[in-house]
Amino acid sequence: MFDKVLVANRGEIAVRVMRACRELGIDTVAVYSEADRNAGHVRYADEAYNVGPARAADSYLDHEAVIDAAKKADADAIHPGYGFLAENAEFAGKVEETEGVQWIGPSADSMEQLGEKTHARKTMQEADVPIVPGTTDPVEDPEEVTEFGDEHGYPIAIKAEGGGGGRGMKVVRGPEEADDQLESAKREGEAYFDNDNVYLERYLENPRHIEVQIIADHHGNVRHLGERDCSLQRRHQKVVEEGPSPALSDELRERIAEAARRGADAAGYRNAGTFEFLVEEEDREDGELLGPDANFYFLEVNTRIQVEHTVTEELTDIDIVKWQIRVAAGEAFDFDQDDVDLEGHAIEFRINAENAADDFSPATGGELTTYDPPGGIGVRVDDALRQGDDLVTDYDSMVAKLIVHASDREECIARSRRALAEYDIEGIPTIIPFHRLMLDDERFVAGKHTTKYLDHHLDNQRLVDAQEKWGTETESTGDDEEVVEQEFTVEVNGKRFEVNLEQRGAAAIPAGGSGSGSGGGQKPQPAGGSDDGGESVVEGEGEQITAEMQGTILDVKVEEGDEISSGDVVCVLEAMKMENDVVASRGGTVTQVAIGEGDSVDMGDTLVLVD
Incomplete structure (x- = not known):
C-alpha cells in the first residue's frame, strides 16, 4: 500500500479522497492555487504545495507543477479526483513515466x-x-457539420473529445450556426481539456x-x-x-x-x-x-x-x-x-452557489456567514468549506453534496425534504430552494423527467417563488470596520506554515511582487501582461461595458472603431467553466478595448468603452 498520496484537485472531492486515504493509513498532499490558499482541502491535508496563480491553466492544469509537487513531497501516488487532469491521458502518461510515483486511475x-x-x-x-449516430473521427470544418445535418437532420451536438458534463458541447440547430458553434466547442475543449478535437452526434x-x-x-x-x-x-x-x-x-x-x-x-x-x-x-x-x-x-x-x-x-x-x-x-x-x-434508494443533491431563479447564475463572491449542514440517519454531506470561509469563484460553483439514503424512493424523498430544510447556509445564494421545489414537483416525483425538463418545461416563476420562500441571506451583517490582513506562506521540509498579520481600521499594507493574489479593484491586464508589468488603463468617455462576474476572457469580438448595435456580443467570458456572451446594451462606436484573450477579470472591471 502507498505511504503518501498527492491529490491533484481541490474542494470537496479532494477532501473525499483524503478521507479515504486517512482510513487506509496513507498521508496526503494537497496542491493549491493562489485563489485557494485558504481552502478546505489545504487545511485537511498533511502537506500542501502552491502550484500557481488562480487561472486553472496555470495551476491545477499545469502538468509539471503538479508532478514537481509530488516529487518534493516524496509522494508515491497521485489521485486526480474528477475534472481538471482526471481524464487527461497525456498527464496520466507523464505520471506513469515518473519514477516512484503511481497513477491512481486507468492507464x-x-x-x-x-x-x-x-x-x-x-x-x-x-x-x-x-x-448514437455520429462521427468517429475529429471534425475540423463547418462544412462537415452541415453535411452531417443534411444526412441526419438537426439539431446536432458538437462535442469535445475530452469533454464531459456539457462542457465543450454545443448544439447546432441550423446550418447558419455551424461555424460559430464549432469554433466555440473547439475553444472550450482546448481551454478545459487541453484538446480541441471535436466530433458530431445526432442530438436526442x-x-x-x-x-x-x-x-x-x-x-x-x-x-x-x-x-x-x-x-x-x-x-x-x-x-x-x-x-x-x-x-x-x-x-x-x-x-x-x-x-x-x-x-x-x-x-x-x-x-x-x-x-x-x-x-x-x-x-x-x-x-x-x-x-x-x-x-x-x-x-x-x-x-x-x-x-x-x-x-x-x-x-x-x-x-x-x-x-x-x-x-x-x-x-x-x-x-x-x-x-x-x-x-434501498439514494439521491444526491449538488449544493451549488447559484441562484436558480436567475437562470442558475453563479455567485460572484461572498462569505459563508452561516454554514450548518444537516445530519441524522441516512444523511451524508461531502464538503470542504466551513463557516466563515470566503467563496472562491475561479472554478466551479459546487459548495457541497448532500446524499440521502432510505429503504425506498418514497422514503428517500421524504428524508430529503427534511435534510434540505435543515441545511442552513447564509452569505451566498445556493440552489437549495430549487432542490426543495423538485421534491414536490409532479414530474420528478413520478420519475418522468428527462434531461430537457428543466431547460424547456419548468416554469421559471416556480423557481422565483421557491427562492423567495426558501432562499437565505446573501450579505454579511458584520461590522463595517475595515480589516486589512497580510498572509505569508512558507514551506519547511515540505510542510506548509501560514503567518497572518491583521490590522483593523488601518490603511492597506503594501504588497510587493506580482504574484500576491487576485486583489479586487485591479484593471484587466493585457493578454500576457504589459511589457512593463503595469495595468491596462481605461481612458475616454462613453458607456462602460463591465464584467458581471469574475472570469477569463476567451475571445474578443470587437476592435476600436467598430460600429456595434444593441445586443451585439463584444467578448466571451468564461466563468464557472461556462462560456458567457457579454453583450452591448446600446449601439455606438467602440472607443477602447481594455481586455485581450486570456485576461483574468474581476466583477465590475471595464471591458469595452462604447461612445
Whole structure:
C-alpha cells in the first residue's frame, strides 16, 4: 500500500479522497492555487504545495507543477479526483513515466482509447454496444457539420473529445450556426481539456441519462455496481442524481449493464469508470416502466471517479475511492459480482452557489456567514468549506453534496425534504430552494423527467417563488470596520506554515511582487501582461461595458472603431467553466478595448468603452 498520496484537485472531492486515504493509513498532499490558499482541502491535508496563480491553466492544469509537487513531497501516488487532469491521458502518461510515483486511475492508453470520445465510439461499435449516430473521427470544418445535418437532420451536438458534463458541447440547430458553434466547442475543449478535437452526434431531444458504475482490478476481475439516473440537468449540467433509476424495468436495466460490461471488457479497462447511456423516454402511464425494447445508446465513458459516485456507495456499501487506491496498489477484489446488492434508494443533491431563479447564475463572491449542514440517519454531506470561509469563484460553483439514503424512493424523498430544510447556509445564494421545489414537483416525483425538463418545461416563476420562500441571506451583517490582513506562506521540509498579520481600521499594507493574489479593484491586464508589468488603463468617455462576474476572457469580438448595435456580443467570458456572451446594451462606436484573450477579470472591471 502507498505511504503518501498527492491529490491533484481541490474542494470537496479532494477532501473525499483524503478521507479515504486517512482510513487506509496513507498521508496526503494537497496542491493549491493562489485563489485557494485558504481552502478546505489545504487545511485537511498533511502537506500542501502552491502550484500557481488562480487561472486553472496555470495551476491545477499545469502538468509539471503538479508532478514537481509530488516529487518534493516524496509522494508515491497521485489521485486526480474528477475534472481538471482526471481524464487527461497525456498527464496520466507523464505520471506513469515518473519514477516512484503511481497513477491512481486507468492507464494512459485506456484513457486515450475511452476518454476521448471518438476513440470510445469506435471501441463500443466493435463491442456491439449501440451508439448514437455520429462521427468517429475529429471534425475540423463547418462544412462537415452541415453535411452531417443534411444526412441526419438537426439539431446536432458538437462535442469535445475530452469533454464531459456539457462542457465543450454545443448544439447546432441550423446550418447558419455551424461555424460559430464549432469554433466555440473547439475553444472550450482546448481551454478545459487541453484538446480541441471535436466530433458530431445526432442530438436526442427527449432522453434520460443513465450511467453504470464499473470497477476493474489488474487480476482480470470486472464488477458493475448498478446504475444511476442523472436525468435532472440544466444546460447539460447534472444537479440531482439518484439510484436505482425510477424509470427502468429490470430487463432494461440488465441490458444496459450488460452493454457496459461488454464495453469494459473490449477496452481492457482497469480501475473505476462510468459508462454513460442515453435512453429514449416514451409516453408512460403513472407507475409504468420503460420496457426491455426501449432504445438506449452509448454516450461516453468517464475514465475517473464521478461527482455522483456517492449514490452508488450508499446503495452498495462499497467505498469506490478506497478501491481505486487498492486497485492501483495491485490488490484484487475481495467480492464477487453476485455479492453486489443495491439496497434501498439514494439521491444526491449538488449544493451549488447559484441562484436558480436567475437562470442558475453563479455567485460572484461572498462569505459563508452561516454554514450548518444537516445530519441524522441516512444523511451524508461531502464538503470542504466551513463557516466563515470566503467563496472562491475561479472554478466551479459546487459548495457541497448532500446524499440521502432510505429503504425506498418514497422514503428517500421524504428524508430529503427534511435534510434540505435543515441545511442552513447564509452569505451566498445556493440552489437549495430549487432542490426543495423538485421534491414536490409532479414530474420528478413520478420519475418522468428527462434531461430537457428543466431547460424547456419548468416554469421559471416556480423557481422565483421557491427562492423567495426558501432562499437565505446573501450579505454579511458584520461590522463595517475595515480589516486589512497580510498572509505569508512558507514551506519547511515540505510542510506548509501560514503567518497572518491583521490590522483593523488601518490603511492597506503594501504588497510587493506580482504574484500576491487576485486583489479586487485591479484593471484587466493585457493578454500576457504589459511589457512593463503595469495595468491596462481605461481612458475616454462613453458607456462602460463591465464584467458581471469574475472570469477569463476567451475571445474578443470587437476592435476600436467598430460600429456595434444593441445586443451585439463584444467578448466571451468564461466563468464557472461556462462560456458567457457579454453583450452591448446600446449601439455606438467602440472607443477602447481594455481586455485581450486570456485576461483574468474581476466583477465590475471595464471591458469595452462604447461612445
